[in-house]
Amino acid sequence: MLNSINTNPGALIALQNLNATNTELATTQGRINTGKKVATAKDNGAIWSIAKMQSANSASLNSVKDSLQRGQSTIDVALAAGDTITDLLTKMKEKALAASDTSLNTASFNALKSDFDSLREQIKKAAENAKFNGVSLSDGSTTKLAFLSNSDGDNFTVNAQTLALAGIGLSDADTLTDATQAKTMITTVATALQSATNKLASLGTASTGLDMHLTFVGKLQDSLDTGVGNMVDADLAKESAKLQSLQTKQQLGVQALSIANQAPQSIMSLFRG
Known part of the structure; x- marks a missing residue:
């Protein structure tokens, strides 16, 4: 050397x-x-770029979850109103049946009529007040609502089910005038009750589908986060x-x-x- x-x-x-x-x-x-083993583009440009894109997709799913959760709440409010309305219809049918008894005196009939009319008005109020964040699926103000379903902006659509009087086959004019008409009203109210339960079944199906999709979005987000972690952690x-x-x-x-x-x-x- x-x-x-x-x-x-x-x-x-x-x-x-x-x-x-x-x-x-x-x-x-x-x-x-x-x-992190890849904290910046300088560490590994290709992996960093992929991870950033997947992280962005995962973050955007937070907005999707928020939208779907609003959908859940909107449907839940409509279902709650529907439960109340079916209970009221059941009571209206009872009043109509009682009023169809020809042995009743005038005072008793009028008391039943008053109860029947009051129950009808309560149905109107239940349908009108069933709103979440100013939006309703039951008052007839809309035909459907769309909520975000993925990060591309696609929608999960829920069809509205009108539970107001007109939507279930009743009107403000429906009342009890005499025993004969009361007997006819039994059928009318029973038909309205069937219509209301069918509409609630549709809302229930939509709610189940929305719940399942929300669960899927949560799992998808977890998978994306895990994948990003595998690449950069x-x-x-x-x-x-x-x-x-x-x-x-x-x-x-x-x-x-x-x-x-x-x-x-x-x-x-x-x-x-």
Whole structure:
């Protein structure tokens, strides 16, 4: 080996190795600090780009879930109104049946008529007030509502089911006038009750479908997040072990550089008498 005070090949090699170790150490420390093996495009451009796109898709599903949850609430309110309306119709049928009894006196008949009319008005109020965030599936103000179903902006459509009087075959004019008409009203109310239950069944089916889709969206989001994690997350146990190894290697590199820098001093012995 050349004995020179101008060039020290051993020190240069030791310095190169030490720099390489320091670079690896910085990378490992960065992974431990961020928890990611691909934190920026500089780490791995292709993987970083894919991960960013998938993360964006996952984040956009939060809006989809919010929309579907609003749909759930809107349907739940309509179902609650529907349950109330079917109960009221059942009571109206009872009143009509009681009023069809020809042995009733006028006072008793009028009391039944008053109850019947009151129940009819309550149906109107239940249908009108069944709104969530100002939107209703039961008051006849809309034919359908569309909620987000995916990150591309496609929709999950729910058909409205009008539970107001007109929607179930009744009107404001329906009342009890005499026993004969009351008997006819029994059939009218029974038909309205059947219509209401059919509409509630449709809303229930839509609610079940929406619930299942919301569950799917949640699972899809979890899968996307897991996939992104597999691509960019660091194995901290592995990185921790590597950190200790590199720290030891760094200390040895510093020692090797120190030894290499002392080599030119051996030339001084040539000048001693």
